[in-house]
Amino acid sequence: MSDGAEGARKFRWVGTRPVRPDGVDKVTGRARYGADLALPGMLWGRVLRSPHAHARILAIDASRALAMEGVKAVVSAEDLPEIRSEQAFVGEGPTDFRDLSHNVMARGKVLYHGHAVAAVAATSAELAERALAGIDVEYEVLPAVLDLDAALAPDAPLLHEDLVTKGVNPPPQRASNVAERVEMGHGDVEAGLARADVVVEREFTTRPVHQGYIEPHAALAEIGEDGRATIWCSSQGHFMVRAYTAKLLGMELSSIRVIPAEIGGGFGGKTTVYLEPVATLLARKSGRPVKMVMSREEVFRATGPTSGTRIRVKMGCTRDGRLTGADAHLEYEAGAFPGSPVTAGAMTIFAPYDVADVRIVGLDVVLNTPKVAAYRAPGAPMAAFAAESAVDELARRIDLDPIEFRLRNAAREGVQAPYGPRFKRIGHVETLEAARAHPHYRAPLLPNQGRGVASGFWFNAGLQSSADVHINEDGSVVVTSGNPDIGGSRASLAILAAEELGIDYARVSPIVADTSQVAYSDLTGGSRVTFATGMAVVEAARSVVRQLRERAAAIWEVDLDDVEWRDGAARLRAGAGREPLGLAELAARAARTGGPLAGHASLTARGVGAAFGTHICDVEVDPETGSVRVVRYTAVQDAGRAIHPSYVEGQMQGGVAQGIGWALNEEYLFDADGVMQNPGFLDYRMPVASDLPMIDAVIVEVPNPGHPYGVRGVGEVPIVPPIPAVANAIHDATGVRMRELPMSPPRVLEALEREG
């Protein structure tokens, strides 16, 4: 498992760029996404959503809807079992199942505009939509809490009357809108800051932004006469869908089968359930399959954006550019139920740096907006916005090149992270050095242009994965795993199998299996699939190789140790006299030598390698309009080892694109009643291809010693540096520090006018 052995090896497939197995079907429109599935006799389900941001539900009367011809069932929270508060960790983070149940279907109160109140199933989508008007809900409207100040006010209206802040000792005597307080760090931050020659203290704010996946949530559920359910849906983890649906409906896991559709983007937003339990309930009540597909507006109003935040940082350094102390206070909006990514924000904010004295305090705050969901490196981009802006300011103050400043303070092997453990072999320094050496960093700038640099960190996840490697009778191979393929994992898993088995990549067929046909796997998230599921594939393939050697040894009547597996064939280690036995030959003889050849692995992945990236961004600011255009962008990232470099680059480019959108344009706009004003892609402005330059992705490989091929997760860290890289570039171009997102033309213009 050490990199040493593999490091010296020449790879045949690892590091090459074959076409992804799902590619052709995806570009030709044949791939089946969540909404592409249909069953005979299927009904359509629609959700009735709250028109209020905060209100008590006094009564629900569905009789008018149920009287409509073709309306087959209506469900509300009454149809769901009451669930006690119970934290579970499935995939990306902790989930409280009572909250999840109440988010899926409001019970007692509605907590945000768009909150699901009831759902109807009817014989057509149009009829189901019309039937919503036949469900009468009586509300008592309550004052809504719509921003952090309002939520934290001493006399704030309470979303949850039993919510007592966790992490405070002694526990508070009364409820509040603060769900949790986290604190971490080491050393003495006051002493550290006192040693500094320069200190900056700044406050940054960010707005909720949506993951913006192209495919809206969609689910199709069917229940047999015996109560067993089958659910087809698009998600980041069908085992998660099974677990959450089972929990919410009080079902046993083995009575639910979830079959994954292709997924048209998730970015963390499909790590929870919205429609699946509702469709299942409607199917149970109507006795018919029920399909539900969200509109884009529903996606915006009722699925998780990420937190709006307010972050105060205070950082100090010596005149020669050594960080002496770092202090941060983070307030993250959780939306209607506890669970913002403030803990991850706190853990990551100073993680790229080796600072002796650090303190971070974070608050998880509920308010009457949609419950946040994970969004790519959850919590980290906002934290990086604050810290990397401050670092940039410190470097400027002592007149030190910002990359050099970061190099003098960069976390490296053995350094203690602010959240506790010491780093293993990591590549922050290597990404900084590669960025400094990149021609981009020395390229001239035009008038109104500026250059910014920022680094980013993400833990990456390990979690549980399973994989099967089945050898077909002709020696072709099927690799089965339980992770939806978002970023090209079919290709990376097939490459790993081909490499281990020594056969052609084209002979390997990777399959995303359903919950009943492969052992448990955690979510596709946490940048973990090529790392952890890849590890399972390698382990399963090695088990096959051992079986192949055993079969050859038996055929040749020699000891197992005399047989090696090389270039796709069993070979006698010493001496000659035996023709090598290739995979196809051994596969053809499998029936007579012991049976089918198959390897399996299930594991909780250890050896996760942390990821770092350093980005260089050039912007041009229009001083007349405040419009900011990214004119050049280079992202350098340590991938550990890039199994399929194109898809690593794709992850980097995608993360940067999302980060730039977040930096410059995206935001939830609520009116005074908490109604989102821009729930569509016309008004919620995500970057399109013409908004962005080609993003140059530079892969650095500092192999992760914890993975057999040195893999680190690559999917999340690229979204961490862009916001501060853009902000630092704007400062470089204009001399103005933007500390509020998005850095949209009006805000930039206002800042230019204020400070210029």
Added chain:
Amino acid sequence: MSDGAEGARKFRWVGTRPVRPDGVDKVTGRARYGADLALPGMLWGRVLRSPHAHARILAIDASRALAMEGVKAVVSAEDLPEIRSEQAFVGEGPTDFRDLSHNVMARGKVLYHGHAVAAVAATSAELAERALAGIDVEYEVLPAVLDLDAALAPDAPLLHEDLVTKGVNPPPQRASNVAERVEMGHGDVEAGLARADVVVEREFTTRPVHQGYIEPHAALAEIGEDGRATIWCSSQGHFMVRAYTAKLLGMELSSIRVIPAEIGGGFGGKTTVYLEPVATLLARKSGRPVKMVMSREEVFRATGPTSGTRIRVKMGCTRDGRLTGADAHLEYEAGAFPGSPVTAGAMTIFAPYDVADVRIVGLDVVLNTPKVAAYRAPGAPMAAFAAESAVDELARRIDLDPIEFRLRNAAREGVQAPYGPRFKRIGHVETLEAARAHPHYRAPLLPNQGRGVASGFWFNAGLQSSADVHINEDGSVVVTSGNPDIGGSRASLAILAAEELGIDYARVSPIVADTSQVAYSDLTGGSRVTFATGMAVVEAARSVVRQLRERAAAIWEVDLDDVEWRDGAARLRAGAGREPLGLAELAARAARTGGPLAGHASLTARGVGAAFGTHICDVEVDPETGSVRVVRYTAVQDAGRAIHPSYVEGQMQGGVAQGIGWALNEEYLFDADGVMQNPGFLDYRMPVASDLPMIDAVIVEVPNPGHPYGVRGVGEVPIVPPIPAVANAIHDATGVRMRELPMSPPRVLEALEREG
């Protein structure tokens, strides 16, 4: 693996009769069979079939069909690669892929009426049917060979001009219609018969009969832009469908995924392909999914019945009832391509008996009728008709009770079977004793009634099986295998898993996985699923139990050997101080103790246990009409151990029902041109419930030492004794020996008149 250990054990689930998991969906019509599947944009395919029993194809012109609006593709043999003759053994028996290809689509010649010549895909089933008339085929009609005499005549027209009889030394100089000659036995049959006090020599004939499954063949195929195919179909083995389709179309196995539908009966007839390669070709050519469903008429005309046969036996015994010699000559019709079950007929004909001097010769004969397919205990029922009729006659001749006669000669452990090996522990004697002890055997008979007895033997198969046992996070269990469930194997596999794991049967969800989601498994056939796939489930479950003990040992910090698994929980073997850790608790802790709990097994099953049955049949013969009614029937069978007794009984009852239909009514009626005259269930008369008495199934358990639970296959042997049991009963009632099937009223009446 020895029975000793398990024999003493008290079982919790083995031997009980829980509801089968697929039962409710099947009786309520929710289960999806081959024809129940649909895809958007799907076309319908239909097959153009030969109007001649034997003809040369001179030209095929599809231009008129292709000019029809909505007709999207036409295929013929030209679209299939030419395949060299190659024997393969997949599941039930040898297949020659060139013959298979030519059977799926006639190349050069048509060899039977109904033989596929071309196929069309169009936007509706009706249009596809109409389009067949737009395909012009020019034939040169050849003389057809329609019975054994015609086929064996020295100047017979040849079906295959290159067919040289195998198994003859030296090889014949010229082609014939005899594909193979088999010979087996031991000792000196002439000497053996010379020692006999009584010898009978008789000839028996049987007609082709169809497996008569209720569900016609159906397939739906789709091909992606990258050429990868997905096939949904009903079959006895989706791995077989994948293998055969790949072979016939020159595809790689990993580029085909076959998803099994439920199967509405197969009985051996769904162990080969007819529509699947054609639908796949049409899908490839049209770029659209293509669905094909046979009519009942097509099923009769163009899918495999079993052989018509002519069998001559000569058996002799001493006056005290010891068999001294047995000689047989078998001629089996193969239909249009070689491959009748004559070898199995030869192997089984005398297998129930311990005879020192035995010889069996068999011929595999081609003629211009549909290529035969496997049918439940292929080849054995006709052989048993001959041998068991002769045995009955010998017993009568020496005035010995026919069961006592059989007991004096019954094969038992250590006896050499006529086909070579010595029997392991078998239960023929026990079935005879149980039959003799059964009240039925002493019950009085009414006028015109008679009682017959017959025994039957079947090898049973082992072959390759794979199974996965996945433990869900809540401790519920999914058991995955690759065998379509025909006779209740989901239930038996779930019982075995529940027994091994010590948990509730209801917590186990058995799944039939597709070819990409489980390792290779051979056909559902050969009475092998509960035996061999069950063995894989047991092995996989034991692997899980070991993991569970390891996890508990790690949690308790004790040695693995100190932990036992009993009643669904890990328990400290000695001493107390530790609460047992149940499956659900260990499952909940899996993520932190090493990852998902899953067991897998792939094996070539050894230790197959041969099956024997002894049947008692009472008939009443109407002397006016020749009509025979079965008035009482008792089937005794050694099941080794009945995992789910109801489904063992169901197999026994089903086999008897089919055997009675074969005995009394079923037959293919061809006209002089080789056109089947009764291709529908009105004219091809299978028994319905009102035709039969309740069949009393008596299970005898002589555990098979080769299986961890003592299982023997149970599906096939029950069809072996009914034909001779009925014939012997008719003789008992009337004094007339029927030696020609079916024993239908006209034939019986004729025999009564001739002999009476």
